[in-house]
Amino acid sequence: MTEESKRRQTALFRLVAKIPRGKVTTYGELGRALGFHARLVGRLLHTNNDPLNTPCHRVVRSSGELAGGYAFGGPNIQKNLLESEGIVFQKQKIDLKTYGWEAR
DNA sequence: ATTAAGGCATGAA
């Protein structure tokens, strides 16, 4: 892990932690706000070293669907957490127009 | 030490 990557992780986590409760954002949004590509966001989250302080469950795909089986503890956990925050799923998907958060 | 190939928690066409 290089210092560069660590710095990106810090920026990413900082922004992710800024997501309000009950809202979600997409990898692309985060990537665009941070200045790097969506894939890198997923990469950094996958190599996430601080998942406890990083509400990665609020980060979903561009389609509003959950990331998948590669999530921190499983997609079911993520779904549960999101529902606990008041987010309503529609056929395993989230309405980004309602719960989407504008990264900034 | 450097170089090569594969894989991914994506996005857009």
Place this chain on the structure above:
DNA sequence: GTTCATGCCTTAA
């Protein structure tokens, strides 16, 4: 719903 394009990282030789 499927396929293509793209960036970075991880592991292997």
